[in-house]
Amino acid sequence: MKKIPIIRLVDVWKVYKMGDVEVEALRGINLEIYPGEFIAIQGTSGAGKSTTMHIIGCLDVPTKGKVYLDGEDISKLNENELAKIRGKKIGFVFQQFNLVPTLTAIENVALPMVFQKVPNDERLERAKILLEKVGLSKRKKHKPSELSGGELQRVAIARALANDPKLILADEPTGNLDSKTGKKILEIFTKLNEEGKTVVIVTHDKNIASYAKKIIHLKDGKIIRR
Amino acid sequence: MIWDYFYLALKGVLHRKLRSWLTILGVLIGVAAVVSLISVGQGMQTSIEKEVNKIGADKITVVAGSGKFGPIAGSITTAKLTDKDLKVILETKGVEKGAGVLFRTSKIKYGKKIKHINVMGSPTDESRSYIEELPFFQIESGRQFSEKDKNSNVAILGYKIAKEKFGKEIKVGDKIYINDEEFKIIGVQKKAGTGTHDLVVRIPLEKARTMFGTEEFTIIFAKVQKGLKPGDVADKIKKRLRKLRNVEKGKEDFSVETAEDMVKRLTIVLNVVQVVFTSIAAISLLVGCIGIMNTMYVSILERKREIGVMKAIGAKNYDVWLVFLIESAMLGLVGGIIGIAFGFALAKLAEFIIVVEFDVELFRIEAGFSFILIALLISALIGGQASKMNPVECLRE
Ligand SMILES: Nc1ncnc2c1ncn2[C@@H]1O[C@H](COP(=O)(O)OP(=O)(O)OP(=O)(O)O)[C@@H](O)[C@H]1O
Numbered sequence: 286m287k288k289i290p291i292i293r294l295v296d297v298w299k300v301y302k303m304g305d306v307e308v309e310a311l312r313g314i315n316l317e318i319y320p321g322e323f324i325a326i327q328g329t330s331g332a333g334k335s336t337t338m339h340i341i342g343c344l345d346v347p348t349k350g351k352v353y354l355d356g357e358d359i360s361k362l363n364e365n366e367l368a369k370i371r372g373k374k375i376g377f378v379f380q381q382f383n384l385v386p387t388l389t390a391i392e393n394v395a396l397p398m399v400f401q402k403v404p405n406d407e408r409l410e411r412a413k414i415l416l417e418k419v420g421l422s423k424r425k426k427h428k429p430s431e432l433s434g435g436e437l438q439r440v441a442i443a444r445a446l447a448n449d450p451k452l453i454l455a456d457e458p459t460g461n462l463d464s465k466t467g468k469k470i471l472e473i474f475t476k477l478n479e480e481g482k483t484v485v486i487v488t489h490d491k492n493i494a495s496y497a498k499k500i501i502h503l504k505d506g507k508i509i510r511r
Numbered sequence: 512m513i514w515d516y517f518y519l520a521l522k523g524v525l526h527r528k529l530r531s532w533l534t535i536l537g538v539l540i541g542v543a544a545v546v547s548l549i550s551v552g553q554g555m556q557t558s559i560e561k562e563v564n565k566i567g568a569d570k571i572t573v574v575a576g577s578g579k580f581g582p583i584a585g586s587i588t589t590a591k592l593t594d595k596d597l598k599v600i601l602e603t604k605g606v607e608k609g610a611g612v613l614f615r616t617s618k619i620k621y622g623k624k625i626k627h628i629n630v631m632g633s634p635t636d637e638s639r640s641y642i643e644e645l646p647f648f649q650i651e652s653g654r655q656f657s658e659k660d661k662n663s664n665v666a667i668l669g670y671k672i673a674k675e676k677f678g679k680e681i682k683v684g685d686k687i688y689i690n691d692e693e694f695k696i697i698g699v700q701k702k703a704g705t706g707t708h709d710l711v712v713r714i715p716l717e718k719a720r721t722m723f724g725t726e727e728f729t730i731i732f733a734k735v736q737k738g739l740k741p742g743d744v745a746d747k748i749k750k751r752l753r754k755l756r757n758v759e760k761g762k763e764d765f766s767v768e769t770a771e772d773m774v775k776r777l778t779i780v781l782n783v784v785q786v787v788f789t790s791i792a793a794i795s796l797l798v799g800c801i802g803i804m805n806t807m808y809v810s811i812l813e814r815k816r817e818i819g820v821m822k823a824i825g826a827k828n829y830d831v832w833l834v835f836l837i838e839s840a841m842l843g844l845v846g847g848i849i850g851i852a853f854g855f856a857l858a859k860l861a862e863f864i865i866v867v868e869f870d871v872e873l874f875r876i877e878a879g880f881s882f883i884l885i886a887l888l889i890s891a892l893i894g895g896q897a898s899k900m901n902p903v904e905c906l907r908e
């Protein structure tokens with residue numbers, strides 16, 4: 286039996302218009318991501334990695350081409366329908382951590398559940414478990430400004446797991462961390478993949494990419510090697 | 512669930528404490544200005560209407576001078592009204608009755624206290640019936656003047672003079688000193704509700720004339736016979752006075768005004784005051800609104816990333832809209848409510864300082880409430896602005 290990919294990109298183009306100049310960020314990307322995979326998207330700066338990730342994560346729509354999520358075409362969905370999909374099926378981790386500065390660690394982790402209308406008690410209970418999972422149970426009540434880079438990224442990973450998504454997307458998750466801390470973060474992703482999550486990491490660093498089971502090389506908006 | 516959004520918004524407001532308070536302060540000043548100025552303006556309007564209504568539409572007032580300055584014109588002109596003018600006015604066809612009175616500010620002493628108060632020379636002859644009919648000069652205790660009081664040292668006190676002005680109540684039978692002359696109180700007036708009549712000391716006209724050394728009248732009042740137009744009678748009086756005083760039309764050294772004229776004149780002045788008040792209020796309100804917008808736009812720009820992240824983790828446009836709406840509305844509401852309270856207090860204070868009763872009624876705060884609606888509208892727009900942002904662009908910042 287053939288497996289259905291979580292995400293399938295078919296000839297995806299992304300073109301930005303800057304006045305008269307057109308920037309072709311993506312130029313015909315074909316890509317399938319299957320459940321349980323651990324993929325690294327590797328490429329130099331400006332290759333189109335982030336753009337690809339945003340399209341995979343239903344945060345952006347292609348200028349041309351098709352995107353299928355669980356076999357369903359999402360290119361015709363409106364913003365709110367996409368937001369719903371993101372909330373349920375996808376967890377994002379960013380290079381700059383991007384935690385809400387006004388909220389504590391546990392509140393940050395619980396935030397995605399607010400938008401899914403999960404009751405408060407349930408939210409905090411689950412957020413607590415997730416923080417324990419990333420080894421931060423002692424930092425629950427801390428604000429982002431009181432946490433180290435490694436700790437922030439762990440909170441961000443816990444947040445990405447809040448609604449138990451199938452797919453975790455991480456854009457340069459170790460970019461702002463020293464190599465030792467970065468290694469610890471990558472180990473968490475490996476563990477998550479072993480537990481059954483599908484993980485996609487975006488990086489320019491081949492050492493980081495080597496943690497993945499599969500590497501996709503991107504250059505000038507095209508996949509040059511898989 | 513809505514509480515989650517309130518919580519997020521409140522965190523946002525508290526995170527930028529100083530900025531939030533400054534914004535609230537701006538709103539507060541604007542709303543307080545609107546509420547107090549509009550209350551005072553409307554209060555003045557009402558009090559003028561009230562006063563004129565009490566005088567009655569069938570009354571005509573004659574003062575010396577061109578009349579451009581209203582009743583005070585008498586004190587800054589050399590032209591004078593005398594018994595001759597009164598006689599002509601009373602003999603004019605259509606005039607039912609009338610009276611001439613003399614006003615002078617005088618030194619009044621009661622006990623150890625000395626105050627400067629308006630003293631009115633009030634007629635004791637048949638003219639007095641005009642005065643006694645007016646609602647402002649009704650007697651609460653004691654009696655009005657009679658023919659026999661003509662040259663006696665007797666006085667009738669306005670309500671506030673008797674009850675408040677000298678710290679303790681002055682009663683019928685008590686003695687006061689007017690310009691060092693002893694006067695016996697024979698009457699205390701009922702509360703009139705207007706400063707002019709509650710803060711007056713009446714003495715016999717003849718006595719006043721001797722005391723102030725003048726034969727003139729400050730004002731001559733006339734009542735128009737039933738069924739006649741006050742304007743027509745006023746015109747007749749004007750014509751006759753011109754003849755008596757030998758002045759040409761347009762160069763009168765006196766002015767004849769009906770109650771209607773007076774309302775018109777006061778309304779013009781009041782309208783200017785209202786326009787000024789309303790402009791000041793509107794400007795301060797505008798500044799308050801701009802304050803909210805400014806604060807919220809800066810906040811949105813600063814928090815582009817936060818908006819991007821919220822969307823990335825599943826927030827719908829509606830969610831983002833609601834958070835920013837509530838955050839902005841909180842600034843508007845807190846500022847608005849405190850502002851309404853302040854404005855109300857200010858209007859009450861103005862009422863207290865100035866004798867005129869302003870009638871600050873609660874419905875005047877509708878100005879404050881309409882601001883709150885405006886603030887909500889602005890908040891909705893700001894929330895819309897935040898919610899429409901493209902998440903990818905926000906995250907790229
Ligand atoms: N909003 C935009 N307007 C115009 N050009 C854009 C926009 N977003 C991205 N680009 C361009 O698209 C190309 C791909 O950008 P992308 O962010 O995907 O690169 P990247 O591989 O993630 O690079 P980096 O490693 O620096 O993050 C770049 O040339 C970039 O300048």
Ligand SMILES: [Mg+2]
Nearest residue numbers: 334335336456
């Ligand atoms: Mg990038």
